[in-house]
Amino acid sequence: MASSAVNYAKENQQRFLGELKDLLRIPSISTAPEHKDDVRRAAEFCAANLRAIGMENVEIIPTKGHPLIYADWLHAAGKPTVLCYAHYDVQPPDPLNEWLSPPFEPTERNNNIYARGAVDDKGQLWMELKALESLMKGHGGKLPLNVKIILEGEEEVGGESIAAYVRKEKAKLKADFALVCDTELFAPNLPTLCVGLRGLVYTEIEAYGAKTDLHSGMYGGAAPNPFFALIEIISKLKDSKGHVLIPGFYKGLKAPSKDELKAWKRLPFNEEHYRKTEVGSKVLTGEPGYSVLYRTWARPTLEVHGMPGGFTAAGAKTVIPAKAAAKVSMRMVPNQDPDDILKKYTKYVAKLTPKGIETKIKVYSKGPACVVATNNRFIKAATEAMHEVFKKDTVFIRSGGSIPIVTDFQDVLKIPSVMMGFGLPDDNLHAPNEKFHIPNFYRGIESIIQFFEKLGE
Amino acid sequence: MASSAVNYAKENQQRFLGELKDLLRIPSISTAPEHKDDVRRAAEFCAANLRAIGMENVEIIPTKGHPLIYADWLHAAGKPTVLCYAHYDVQPPDPLNEWLSPPFEPTERNNNIYARGAVDDKGQLWMELKALESLMKGHGGKLPLNVKIILEGEEEVGGESIAAYVRKEKAKLKADFALVCDTELFAPNLPTLCVGLRGLVYTEIEAYGAKTDLHSGMYGGAAPNPFFALIEIISKLKDSKGHVLIPGFYKGLKAPSKDELKAWKRLPFNEEHYRKTEVGSKVLTGEPGYSVLYRTWARPTLEVHGMPGGFTAAGAKTVIPAKAAAKVSMRMVPNQDPDDILKKYTKYVAKLTPKGIETKIKVYSKGPACVVATNNRFIKAATEAMHEVFKKDTVFIRSGGSIPIVTDFQDVLKIPSVMMGFGLPDDNLHAPNEKFHIPNFYRGIESIIQFFEKLGE
Numbered sequence: 001m002a003s004s005a006v007n008y009a010k011e012n013q014q015r016f017l018g019e020l021k022d023l024l025r026i027p028s029i030s031t032a033p034e035h036k037d038d039v040r041r042a043a044e045f046c047a048a049n050l051r052a053i054g055m056e057n058v059e060i061i062p063t064k065g066h067p068l069i070y071a072d073w074l075h076a077a078g079k080p081t082v083l084c085y086a087h088y089d090v091q092p093p094d095p096l097n098e099w100l101s102p103p104f105e106p107t108e109r110n111n112n113i114y115a116r117g118a119v120d121d122k123g124q125l126w127m128e129l130k131a132l133e134s135l136m137k138g139h140g141g142k143l144p145l146n147v148k149i150i151l152e153g154e155e156e157v158g159g160e161s162i163a164a165y166v167r168k169e170k171a172k173l174k175a176d177f178a179l180v181c182d183t184e185l186f187a188p189n190l191p192t193l194c195v196g197l198r199g200l201v202y203t204e205i206e207a208y209g210a211k212t213d214l215h216s217g218m219y220g221g222a223a224p225n226p227f228f229a230l231i232e233i234i235s236k237l238k239d240s241k242g243h244v245l246i247p248g249f250y251k252g253l254k255a256p257s258k259d260e261l262k263a264w265k266r267l268p269f270n271e272e273h274y275r276k277t278e279v280g281s282k283v284l285t286g287e288p289g290y291s292v293l294y295r296t297w298a299r300p301t302l303e304v305h306g307m308p309g310g311f312t313a314a315g316a317k318t319v320i321p322a323k324a325a326a327k328v329s330m331r332m333v334p335n336q337d338p339d340d341i342l343k344k345y346t347k348y349v350a351k352l353t354p355k356g357i358e359t360k361i362k363v364y365s366k367g368p369a370c371v372v373a374t375n376n377r378f379i380k381a382a383t384e385a386m387h388e389v390f391k392k393d394t395v396f397i398r399s400g401g402s403i404p405i406v407t408d409f410q411d412v413l414k415i416p417s418v419m420m421g422f423g424l425p426d427d428n429l430h431a432p433n434e435k436f437h438i439p440n441f442y443r444g445i446e447s448i449i450q451f452f453e454k455l456g457e
Numbered sequence: 458m459a460s461s462a463v464n465y466a467k468e469n470q471q472r473f474l475g476e477l478k479d480l481l482r483i484p485s486i487s488t489a490p491e492h493k494d495d496v497r498r499a500a501e502f503c504a505a506n507l508r509a510i511g512m513e514n515v516e517i518i519p520t521k522g523h524p525l526i527y528a529d530w531l532h533a534a535g536k537p538t539v540l541c542y543a544h545y546d547v548q549p550p551d552p553l554n555e556w557l558s559p560p561f562e563p564t565e566r567n568n569n570i571y572a573r574g575a576v577d578d579k580g581q582l583w584m585e586l587k588a589l590e591s592l593m594k595g596h597g598g599k600l601p602l603n604v605k606i607i608l609e610g611e612e613e614v615g616g617e618s619i620a621a622y623v624r625k626e627k628a629k630l631k632a633d634f635a636l637v638c639d640t641e642l643f644a645p646n647l648p649t650l651c652v653g654l655r656g657l658v659y660t661e662i663e664a665y666g667a668k669t670d671l672h673s674g675m676y677g678g679a680a681p682n683p684f685f686a687l688i689e690i691i692s693k694l695k696d697s698k699g700h701v702l703i704p705g706f707y708k709g710l711k712a713p714s715k716d717e718l719k720a721w722k723r724l725p726f727n728e729e730h731y732r733k734t735e736v737g738s739k740v741l742t743g744e745p746g747y748s749v750l751y752r753t754w755a756r757p758t759l760e761v762h763g764m765p766g767g768f769t770a771a772g773a774k775t776v777i778p779a780k781a782a783a784k785v786s787m788r789m790v791p792n793q794d795p796d797d798i799l800k801k802y803t804k805y806v807a808k809l810t811p812k813g814i815e816t817k818i819k820v821y822s823k824g825p826a827c828v829v830a831t832n833n834r835f836i837k838a839a840t841e842a843m844h845e846v847f848k849k850d851t852v853f854i855r856s857g858g859s860i861p862i863v864t865d866f867q868d869v870l871k872i873p874s875v876m877m878g879f880g881l882p883d884d885n886l887h888a889p890n891e892k893f894h895i896p897n898f899y900r901g902i903e904s905i906i907q908f909f910e911k912l913g914e
Contacts, residue, residue, distance in 0.1 A: 218886065307684065318887060
């Protein structure tokens with residue numbers, strides 16, 4: 001029989017969705033300086049709702065970057081304490097012309113809600129708040145366990161402020177476990193807990209050649225070309241089979257256990273379907289001898305995301321640019337240390353830099369991989385809660401993405417994280433037409449309610 | 458003793474410069490569709506002046522692209538006929554933030570006029586018109602020789618319309634020689650005629666991978682990355698020493714004669730000064746065993762001008778873009794056929810394209826190299842005219858740039874071109890802070906007057 005909290009959540013679904021739409025309308029793009037005020041507005045929106053639903057000690061915490069939000073409710077004596085986490089910032093929406101509806105005007109189609117941040121992570125943040133609201137209402141103004149919540153606005157740009165805050169405020173944030181809602185279901189209707197994440201080092205290599213842009217007719221053959229230098233460098237960072245060539249890059253990395261690899265083989269994964277419908281390319285690429293799940297969850301990679309500089313508008317301009325840049329990131333797996341990788345990468349790039357060119361490396365973000373144990377009571381309660389909502393056994397997966405805060409919770413606060421996420425593999429994270437399947441928004445709220453009720457029994 | 462025409466030119470220098478400024482204020486950027494009307498305005502400005510100075514049969518000729526302008530004055534019976542050429546379109550001004558004064562607000566500093574198009578080619582176009590005006594005034598409303606003039610607005614985007622027009626209107630454009638003012642002096646105060654140009658093939662390689670932009674965390678290791686594909690391809694188009702690796706690229710090309718190479722060695726060229734003040738890089742690059750002048754005038758090259766796609770704004774975005782592109786051009790020397798080179802290039806790029814990626818090649822422009830004989834009477838008269846203005850012997854040089862129309866004049870109209878240009882090596886063509894040295898604008902007008910007066914004797 002459904003609890004009063006679950007019933008409350010079911011009765012208020014439409015309102016919850018409407019509130020989420022209001023949050024999605026705020027373009028809280030954390031990487032774009034011109035959206036700084038929007039990021040702040042999104043923070044205030046979340047803080048106001050935390051107050052409204054009865055959370056206590058709500059504060060908007062200023063940082064060097066975008067604000068953090070903290071709140072708590074700590075009156076469930078003898079019950080466990082959860083630290084809820086989500087982020088209210090979003091990726092940039094470009095390329096804008098590929099969106100079927102405007103990225104910051106949430107639009108319903110096919111039972112999905114389309115908007116930048118719909119699933120990553122505003123929709124999942126709002127699940128947490130609405131689960132807490134429902135629990136308050138269903139339990140006579142009380143929560144079944146102690147709750148601390150910390151929301152950040154810099155997840156998409158490296159999360160520096162929350163990392164510093166966690167280190168500074170260990171006692172304040174101390175809890176028995178963390179709930180992180182920023183992952184996805186392995187397949188529609190398949191309850192899923194994520195127990196592993198890759199790390200990330202995101203850099204920009206800037207290459208400088210001549211003192212000014214030069215005409216390629218006049219100077220082609222004598223002037224150094226920063227684009228060609230970047231091409232020479234990056235072509236030697238990874239081979240055509242996806243093997244990273246930075247000396248020492250793979251040293252000491254920890255492979256998944258045999259049991260974990262076996263479990264991955266049992267997952268409902270159709271490589272051909274994945275290729276066709278998710279990736280939509282002629283073939284899949286990557287290191288031979290590793291399955292797709294292995295490659296994307298537990299093997300390190302190196303990618304190029306964009307190469308600013310020179311002439312990029314339509315048409316032709318015969319310029320040898322004075323400078324060019326390349327945004328290059330590396331995903332890491334357990335036992336690869338980001339600082340060590342960055343050191344090896346920086347050294348190798350310097351070595352590969354051709355004469356006449358000067359390179360500099362900017363670091364945008366840096367966080368290690370993380371793997372969570374599956375045998376703690378919190379993971380078990382989460383597994384049961386999702387089973388009740390989905391009526392199916394929960395599977396354990398990893399994600400190729402990076403949530404550095406999970407590593408911080410583990411290493412700094414010494415608490416395990418439950419990564420309970422309700423996105424779908426085709427939700428277009430970081431891409432045009434990002435969406436969140438509306439039934440999953442509701443199931444997420446219900447799963448969190450049941451999870452917390454189980455821990456409060 | 459100076460002719461009346463020369464005196465008239467001297468007396469009217471300030472007005473001539475003022476008129477040039479008006480022309481420079483029109484942002485006639487031929488590659489930018491949003492400036493189509495500005496290109497048209499520049500054409501109308503030139504046509505109006507041709508009418509005003511007494512040229513006849515002035516017409517603005519519509520084309521598929523930007524208009525051509527034609528005018529003539531053909532009443533010098535028994536005298537030679539010149540076909541004057543220049544272009545009124547300009548390169549885009551970006552990067553805008555590097556201009557010290559706005560690119561379309563001509564500004565005088567240090568006896569230079571700074572503006573996009575100042576020297577390439579509006580300033581030199583205006584020299585031709587002002588020489589014709591001065592000749593008309595100095596010769597009682599007549600010209601000392603027969604003049605046809607053709608001005609184009611697509612030089613910076615490949616010059617397709619004029620190429621077609623020259624082929625269609627051979628009789629109308631027939632002349633004894635052409636005067637092309639779009640080159641530069643080898644050094645300040647050194648009278649120079651350009652007798653060779655490199656050819657150009659300008660392309661854009663478009664690379665397509667997944668059907669949509671993907672999150673590099675989720676898909677890194679399985680999804681093809683078009684940027685990495687372009688990097689792999691382009692890294693194999695040219696080696697680190699500047700040698701182009703396209704099979705058959707160098708086949709049959711014609712090297713300069715021993716005499717020409719000897720004359721180049723006598724030119725006042727200081728490689729260290731060139732490196733420091735013109736290029737401003739730590740070292741010069743290019744094929745070992747060839748001098749700088751040889752490399753930039755008579756050796757083919759391959760350059761990358763920009764790589765649109767993915768995420769290029771400030772900050773980090775973890776995207777594997779669905780598509781990316783690279784603007785790649787090749788400069789060619791005599792006996793390299795652009796169609797043949799393009800075919801070999803296209804075939805090689807296809808061969809280098811990694812699996813999972815589809816590449817397409819767009820061609821923006823295509824024109825062969827050209828070398829002009831130095832022993833005709835027109836080059837001789839030009840040499841003498843410049844000697845009188847500069848009081849120095851004229852040198853013969855080549856240019857690494859491309860003026861496809863010179864090849865068309867030679868191959869289609871069967872006439873030689875006199876490339877008499879008054880730019881300077883540090884004029885920042887195609888770059889921020891393009892300039893034209895004002896005394897050279899006046900000397901150019903005077904040189905053309907004397908050149909035409911000599912041919913009319």
